[in-house]
Amino acid sequence: MAKGKPTQAEPACRLYLVTPPALEPAAFAPLLAEALDAGDVACVQLRLKDCPEDDIRRACDVLRPIAQERDVAFILNDHPRLAREAGCDGVHVGQTDTPYRDARKILGNDAIVGVTCHDSRHLAMIAGEEGADYVAFGAFFPTTTKTAEYKAEPELLSWWSELMEVPCVAIGGITAENCAPLVTAGADFLAVVNAVWGHPQGPGAGVRALNAAIGAALAGSAG
Numbered sequence: 337m338a339k340g341k342p343t344q345a346e347p348a349c350r351l352y353l354v355t356p357p358a359l360e361p362a363a364f365a366p367l368l369a370e371a372l373d374a375g376d377v378a379c380v381q382l383r384l385k386d387c388p389e390d391d392i393r394r395a396c397d398v399l400r401p402i403a404q405e406r407d408v409a410f411i412l413n414d415h416p417r418l419a420r421e422a423g424c425d426g427v428h429v430g431q432t433d434t435p436y437r438d439a440r441k442i443l444g445n446d447a448i449v450g451v452t453c454h455d456s457r458h459l460a461m462i463a464g465e466e467g468a469d470y471v472a473f474g475a476f477f478p479t480t481t482k483t484a485e486y487k488a489e490p491e492l493l494s495w496w497s498e499l500m501e502v503p504c505v506a507i508g509g510i511t512a513e514n515c516a517p518l519v520t521a522g523a524d525f526l527a528v529v530n531a532v533w534g535h536p537q538g539p540g541a542g543v544r545a546l547n548a549a550i551g552a553a554l555a556g557s558a559g
């Protein structure tokens with residue numbers, strides 16, 4: 337994920353992989369490599385919830401090079417200081433995490449800082465004005481990965497992408513089967529957990545299916 341909007345050489349909507357909420361780094365490493373070698377992925381977010389910082393640091397040490405060696409940005413969820421110390425490309429913060437401005441101070445201007453904005457135009461405008469590299473909206477569909485308290489609609493993505501330059505990420509229950517309305521509404525990135533790591537044929541098949549669905553949706557909306 338380069339900072340700013342995708343360049344012309346990149347598809348208008350790209351995959352943003354979020355790791356499962358718990359993982360064993362050595363066992364997960366080949367699955368991550370399989371996913372990233374299966375097709376276009378803009379970034380990987382390491383999202384380990386309720387996990388000691390030392391374990392997160394160890395997971396960064398194992399997983400970060402797998403992403404960065406492939407020119408895929410490696411973003412840490414929730415922990416700006418740890419993200420800086422562990423050489424991550426950026427951090428994702430939610431509305432009850434470290435505030436955006438503090439995260440930016442910790443990581444500096446070159447890092448990617450993304451902000452959860454749920455279903456809120458207001459939160460997104462604030463994050464965009466403050467300098468966030470992307471705003472994340474969701475959940476668009478039912479999800480078992482996280483208890484989602486907010487429900488976003490595709491119109492939010494079209495409103496945002498018509499008005500704003502700051503890229504938007506769609507998250508929550510997204511699959512190859514249901515993603516087309518989000519792509520045509522203008523999502524710059526689709527963030528997924530279960531559709532890739534829970535794919536019955538493995539994460540590579542999950543990435544291929546999602547990229548095929550994104551490509552089909554973009555082709556269908558081009559004419």
Ligand SMILES: Cc1ncc(COP(=O)(O)OP(=O)(O)O)c(N)n1
Nearest residue numbers: 413428429430431452472505507527
């Ligand atoms: C890309 C992306 N969007 C939203 C979230 C959710 O962040 P948050 O609301 O802070 O919840 P947790 O993920 O920390 O449980 C995200 N992580 N990534």
Ligand SMILES: Cc1ncsc1CCOP(=O)(O)O
Nearest residue numbers: 479481482508509528529530
């Ligand atoms: C982290 C997060 N934030 C809102 S929904 C969600 C989980 C998305 O996971 P899945 O793609 O499996 O629904």
Ligand SMILES: [Mg+2]
Nearest residue numbers: 414429430433
């Ligand atoms: Mg958070």
